[in-house]
Amino acid sequence: MCAKKVPASPPMPTMLSAHELSPSWGLAAVVDCETTGFDYEKDELIEIAVVLFAFDRETHEVKGVVDEYVGQREPGRSIPRDATAVHGLTKRMLKGKDLDYVRLREIARRAEFYVAHNADFDERFCGCYFPPRPWYCSMRHVVWTTRTEKWQKLEKLLRRYGIIEKQTHRAIDDAKGLLTLLSLRNKAGETFLHEMITRAERQKEALERLRREAAATRVHEETERKRPRAGCLTLTCLILTLVYLLSRC
Numbered sequence: 313m314c315a316k317k318v319p320a321s322p323p324m325p326t327m328l329s330a331h332e333l334s335p336s337w338g339l340a341a342v343v344d345c346e347t348t349g350f351d352y353e354k355d356e357l358i359e360i361a362v363v364l365f366a367f368d369r370e371t372h373e374v375k376g377v378v379d380e381y382v383g384q385r386e387p388g389r390s391i392p393r394d395a396t397a398v399h400g401l402t403k404r405m406l407k408g409k410d411l412d413y414v415r416l417r418e419i420a421r422r423a424e425f426y427v428a429h430n431a432d433f434d435e436r437f438c439g440c441y442f443p444p445r446p447w448y449c450s451m452r453h454v455v456w457t458t459r460t461e462k463w464q465k466l467e468k469l470l471r472r473y474g475i476i477e478k479q480t481h482r483a484i485d486d487a488k489g490l491l492t493l494l495s496l497r498n499k500a501g502e503t504f505l506h507e508m509i510t511r512a513e514r515q516k517e518a519l520e521r522l523r524r525e526a527a528a529t530r531v532h533e534e535t536e537r538k539r540p541r542a543g544c545l546t547l548t549c550l551i552l553t554l555v556y557l558l559s560r561c
Contacts, residue, residue: 321476324492328366328376337366337375341423342494343434343442344487346399348391350433356387357437358401360411361483362419363491372506374495381419382484383411399481416441427508429466429490450490453512454504469493 342363349355361382366375386406396402420426420442428434431449439447456464470477470489473496477485494505 321474322492322496324488325365325374325376325495328378332376333366333378334375336369338369338424339364339366339378339422340425340427341365341420342487342491343426343428343438344483344490345434345438346401346481346483347395347437348387348389349395352436354389355437356389357385358387358391358406359384359399359483360416360438360441361487362416363484363487364419364422365491367505372503372509374491374503374505377491379419379422380484380487381412381415383416384409385411411441413441417443420445427490427494427505429486448508448512450494450504450508453508453515455507455511466490466493 342365344361345357346359347355347357359382362380363377364379365377367373368375384401384406386403386409391401391403423445425446425448426435426442427448427450429450431447431451435447451464451466456469466486466489467481470493473493475489475492477489494508495503497503498507500507
């Protein structure tokens with residue numbers, strides 16, 4: 313019996329040198345972080361990875377990696393055991409460590425937008441370290457599956473598409489894995505990066521249209537509320553006419 317052939321892991325986008333970059337390409341950054349927990353007010357960032365990549369502006373084909381940074385910092389609070397069980401980081405491992413904030417901001421400054429899987433989470437923990445840019449979410453803006461949300465977790469998606477990570481739930485490996493995933497193509501022949509961006513832009517346009525329509529409706533209702541009713545206006549005219557005639561008597 314022949315052994316079942318295991319599909320080859322998709323190659324990660326290669327590192328590009330400066331002379332390989334085209335002026336027509338765009339630059340964006342994949343961001344991933346590890347934290348002490350999920351509470352934005354109490355928990356802290358302890359590891360962050362940023363992978364700057366080049367892409368074709370029309371097709372959103374990933375051209376390659378331009379730069380990357382990964383750093384760790386010692387938190388001011390303890391790291392719960394359930395968090396350590398996920399990413400393997402302990403406070404002892406992080407003792408005395410801090411991020412290179414200048415380098416981190418320099419890489420992020422070159423990006424036109426940021427990409428993260430569950431971007432709301434990463435933006436809340438990492439956004440303060442970056443220049444303001446749009447965030448795109450690869451979890452919400454790509455139709456990965458019609459099943460429940462747990463089937464959209466990055467770890468499951470990477471396994472589904474044959475992408476092998478060195479360490480799961482570590483910032484640099486998750487960031488590189490996500491970039492590899494986004495460089496692949498969907499059934500329509502488009503890269504998942506293209507699907508993510510176009511869906512996000514359509515959603516943004518739809519929300520803007522709804523806001524404009526809601527604002528126009530409010531203005532119309534306010535105008536109608538202030539406008540005198542026809543009956544009241546006629547009665548007012550009659551009273552004024554009567555007062556005028558009486559004054560002439």
